[in-house]
Amino acid sequence: GDSVTQMEGPVTLSEEAFLTINCTYTATGYPSLFWYVQYPGEGLQLLLKATKADDKGSNKGFEATYRKETTSFHLEKGSVQVSDSAVYFCALNTDKLIFGTGTRLQVFP
Amino acid sequence: EAGVTQFPSHSVIEKGQTVTLRCDPISGHDNLYWYRRVMGKEIKFLLHFVKESKQDESGMPNNRFLAERTGGTYSTLKVQPAELEDSGVYFCASSQDVASGRIEQYFGPGTRLTVT
Numbered sequence: 001g002d003s004v005t006q007m008e009g010p011v012t013l014s015e016e017a018f019l020t021i022n023c024t025y026t027a028t029g030y031p032s033l034f035w036y037v038q039y040p041g042e043g044l045q046l047l048l049k050a051t052k053a054d055d056k057g058s059n060k061g062f063e064a065t066y067r068k069e070t071t072s073f074h075l076e077k078g079s080v081q082v083s084d085s086a087v088y089f090c091a092l093n094t095d096k097l098i099f100g101t102g103t104r105l106q107v108f109p
Numbered sequence: 110e111a112g113v114t115q116f117p118s119h120s121v122i123e124k125g126q127t128v129t130l131r132c133d134p135i136s137g138h139d140n141l142y143w144y145r146r147v148m149g150k151e152i153k154f155l156l157h158f159v160k161e162s163k164q165d166e167s168g169m170p171n172n173r174f175l176a177e178r179t180g181g182t183y184s185t186l187k188v189q190p191a192e193l194e195d196s197g198v199y200f201c202a203s204s205q206d207v208a209s210g211r212i213e214q215y216f217g218p219g220t221r222l223t224v225t
Binding site: 004032034036042043044045046049051089091093095096097098099100101102 | 113142144149150151152153154157164165168200202212213214215216217218219
């Protein structure tokens, strides 16, 4: 069945470091791909999305490119801030969302 | 525009009791979803309403869970009787109709359920 695998956390970085959170997927067909973020004490928020191969989603300095050949949708940010500390979820959409296990990011000043 | 709201934010109940969770989707959203995250694990799909009809309930764990969406507006998820393994965070999400092409699901803050 369809599934999403993302790197286990926590990921611990210093402010202004480069971030990569890996995400790969298995799916029949051509799903849309998403990154959701959950800040402490809050609900899930859509961070970015891509609906077809080679699309790049971007928001708040984060980017992810839909790579069909490697079935990946890795999340990147060039310079993280303390306020980026949160749990990040990769997901694919085939009518319902299928999530990865989430990756906790901790950014220290 | 108000977002997806859920009530209560936290619930602590004893094993064997009944709990009802409520979700109010974004106004005008036909699609309503329930998901659950058990501690430390992935967020898992429970079911999907299109208006008042259950489109997909393949993720419902067992018949102790009952979801309704009367009138196609808010939805309730009842757990009766609750078991220890039902503890987790229950998320509700909504999205516009498929025909509009707007497939993003918008999530509520979740209800944290603790069964003791």
